[in-house]
Amino acid sequence: MKLLNFRSSVKSKEFRIQVAILLGLVLVTVTASEFSKSQDAQEQLVSKVALPLWCFDSEADSLWRSVVKEGCGQDKSLGATKISAPVNDASDLDIYVKTRFLAAQSDARKKGINLVITSGFRTAARQEYLFQKAVQKYGSEKEASKWVLPPDKSHHPDGIALDVNYPGNPGDTKWLEVNGYKYGLCRVYKNEWWHFEPVIAPGEKCPPLVANALTKVE
Numbered sequence: 001m002k003l004l005n006f007r008s009s010v011k012s013k014e015f016r017i018q019v020a021i022l023l024g025l026v027l028v029t030v031t032a033s034e035f036s037k038s039q040d041a042q043e044q045l046v047s048k049v050a051l052p053l054w055c056f057d058s059e060a061d062s063l064w065r066s067v068v069k070e071g072c073g074q075d076k077s078l079g080a081t082k083i084s085a086p087v088n089d090a091s092d093l094d095i096y097v098k099t100r101f102l103a104a105q106s107d108a109r110k111k112g113i114n115l116v117i118t119s120g121f122r123t124a125a126r127q128e129y130l131f132q133k134a135v136q137k138y139g140s141e142k143e144a145s146k147w148v149l150p151p152d153k154s155h156h157p158d159g160i161a162l163d164v165n166y167p168g169n170p171g172d173t174k175w176l177e178v179n180g181y182k183y184g185l186c187r188v189y190k191n192e193w194w195h196f197e198p199v200i201a202p203g204e205k206c207p208p209l210v211a212n213a214l215t216k217v218e
C-alpha cells in the first residue's frame with residue numbers, strides 16, 4: 001500500500017512535470033510564432049515603404065543608403081516616396097525637397113555644374129501676384145496658367161516645387177534634368193526647363209514631360 005502510494009505520488013509528480021513542460025513548450029511555440037508574425041509584418045512594411053532610403057550627409061557632401069529601421073541618424077532623409085503634399089507646414093520649402101536639392105547641388109558642384117534655387121516656396125499672396133501679372137502679359141487666365149498657376153493649383157505655395165537657375169543658365173540645369181531622378185527631382189513641363197518637382201521616390205524613373213502647367217490641372 002505504502003509502495004503504491006509512493007508510486008502514485010511519483011507518477012503524479014512526473015505527470016505534473018510533464019504537463020508543466022508541455023505547457024511551457026506550447027507557450028514558447030505560440031510566442032515564437034507571434035514574434036515571427038510581427039517580424040514578417042515589420043519586414044513587409046520596411047520593403048514596402050522604405051527601401052531605398054537615401055540620406056544626405058551635408059558635412060561629408062555625400063549620399064548614403066539606409067533602411068527605415070535605422071533611418072538616417074543625424075543626417076537628413078530624402079524621403080522614400082514621391083511627394084505630393086508638404087510634410088511641414090507650408091511656410092517654407094518642404095524639408096525633403098530641400099534635402100533632395102542640396103544632395104543634387106552637392107553632386108553637381110563636384111562636376112563643375114552650378115545649381116541655384118531662384119524660386120522655391122512662395123506665399124499664396126506672392127503666387128497670386130505672379131499669376132495676375134501673367135494674366136496681364138498673356139491676356140487670359142487660361143493662357144497665363146500655361147506659365148504660372150493660381151495659388152490653389154501651384155505647388156510653389158506648398159513648398160514642393162523648385163525653379164532652378166531661372167532665368168539664366170539652362171545649360172547647367174540640364175544636368176538636373178538628366179540626373180535629378182537619383183534625388184527624386186524631375187522636370188515636369190516641356191515649356192519650363194527650370195521647374196522641378198519631387199514626383200518620384202529617389203531612384204525611380206521620371207514620368208514623361210507634360211506640355212505645360214495648364215495640361216496638368218485641366
Ligand SMILES: [Zn+2]
Pocket residue numbers: 156161162163194195196
Ligand atoms: Zn516653378
